[in-house]
Amino acid sequence: MKSAVITFPGSNCDRDMDVALKKFGFKNKMVWHQDVELPKSDLIVLPGGFSYGDYLRCGSMASKSKIMQSVINFANSGGMIMGICNGFQILVETGLVPGVLLRNKYLEFICKNVFVKINDKNNDYFKNINSNVLELHIAHNEGNYFCTNDQLKEIEDNEQIAINYCNQNGQVEDSFNPNGSIKNIAGIFNKEKNVLGMMPHPERMIDTSLSGEDGSLFLKNLINNLK
């Protein structure tokens, strides 16, 4: 399976993602934001970081990068695109997934482990995964998912909510919501479910000696689904 990670100026999780993808068998290529064409890939990852210094709005400048037209075309032709953290912010700015990510409710940068409940396994990202709850890491200042009431209705009707913040037993409640996101939303799909944006970082949970293993679970399952 082939993957590509796009590096924008200010991306800082691109190499972690490269290491993680290779660990689970992806042949990964790094792509610079000023490139025009994507290498042939089964998965494109928009990594975390602070692209363009978060100027204007997080992800807004990166969403207008040269490479993004190819990314949008790839998405529209059914290609798998995963945006993590700042990558999620870039996805909402391109309009590939609905909504926006506002500043965290209590105005603090949040860096901690959280639990997320897998809300939908009817897609290539979570199909067959042997767990309903994952422990992953978040590190963000703007992860407060917001959308209009009309958008929320559409998202719910189409079952586009991918993961919700929860406790370790999978209970989704206000008290387990770290950043004020509507409905505890931590990740969301496009309508066709080939594009996934999420705030948690699976690439930070691939080594038991450093953190946890739930990122391994997710990425191993993902490559198996793509085979």
Add this chain to the structure above:
Amino acid sequence: MKISVIITLKKDVLDPQGKVIHQALDGMGFDDVNEVRQGKYFEIDTKETNPKKAKDKVEEMCKKLLANLVIENYKIIDAN
């Protein structure tokens, strides 16, 4: 020609920064403030000399980049 743009958050979007600024003002003794909403202001200097055309271009900029219309409104202030 210079054109100014003001971007504000839509009414039903939470503005935690505005809230904190309001609280700070309150603490400083400005206790008659009802609400504070924080926004952005841009000054765009364009080569276009026709005010109508310049305004239309800036409107396009607002829609495509300067504002995120899910949460923000924009207001273009007339060319000087």
